[in-house]
Ligand code: COA
């Protein structure tokens with residue numbers, strides 16, 4: 001039997017996470033906008049964008065929003081406050097009640113932070129489909145990224161995705177914001193290495209200056225080149241560029257289809273390398289090509305769903 005690319009593909013389902021928009025759960029006007037936005041995922045924030053005196057109201061907003069507004073095709077993630085804070089336990093109880101796709105843990109320093117939330121969710125009988133995402137945004141989080149990702153893959157763990165948070169990391173380390181993020185790149189790549197070693201995905205940090213489209217484009221391009229699956233966003237105006245940079249373009253799709261066709265040729269059955277128009281292509285590229293084409297299909301399906309939804313609304 002010929003070796004199949006899918007044998008090497010991790011069992012993790014392919015998900016679109018090009019644009020992951022954060023929304024303060026206290027902001028009802030912004031929540032109301034979500035159905036009309038073309039982001040792949042939404043982070044409902046109960047943490048740093050909500051003041052201590054508004055935490056309870058923010059939780060009520062989410063309860064009402066989840067009851068009234070399905071967001072088909074979008075992953076829904078609730079960012080909670082640390083369990084060690086005054087708010088974490090109630091936030092996690094809300095997560096267990098609402099069962100979003102994932103809970104996002106802030107300021108994860110070590111594997112135990114993830115395991116503890118996993119235990120609490122199990123005690124609350126939360127669905128096994130409820131995943132954990134972890135913010136890597138502290139010096140210890142960066143130093144421990146590999147062990148966090150590794151522990152997250154042990155049986156029973158729900159860890160699915162690491163999200164880099166550079167605002168906190170800059171604050172803790174004194175690294176200044178700078179085009180090109182030269183001093184941060186080694187740490188960002190450490191996170192990429194950690195997720196790649198353990199079959200997870202990483203999302204690049206937010207870009208604060210949402211009026212500076214040019215600098216945002218540059219940072220999206222850089223994040224994509226580094227291997228991030230997508231970018232955490234703070235404003236709707238950032239969605240289109242993130243979708244474009246982190247989604248496969250037409251040339252990449254055409255190339256992936258050519259690779260799949262080359263290996264589908266009966267003559268290539270026993271080959272691990274083929275000549276594709278003067279370029280060596282290995283069977284390992286077939287795995288990447290299949291994943292890319294699958295992503296392109298998901299994007300096309302989403303686009304037709306969004307078009308149908310806007311026709312219905314009109
Ligand atoms: N999600 C959904 N809608 C949003 C949004 C978001 N993150 N940010 C802004 N909007 C909406 C606004 O409500 C506004 O809607 P309207 O036209 O119906 O009034 C529209 O987009 C334009 O917004 P704008 O006036 O340009 O910005 P703003 O002053 O309302 O908000 C921020 C600017 C930065 C305060 C806001 O974008 C925000 O809170 N972003 C997320 C912050 C966050 O989540 N931080 C934690 C993670 S770092």
Ligand code: MG
Nearest residue numbers: 048137165168
């Ligand atoms: Mg943070």
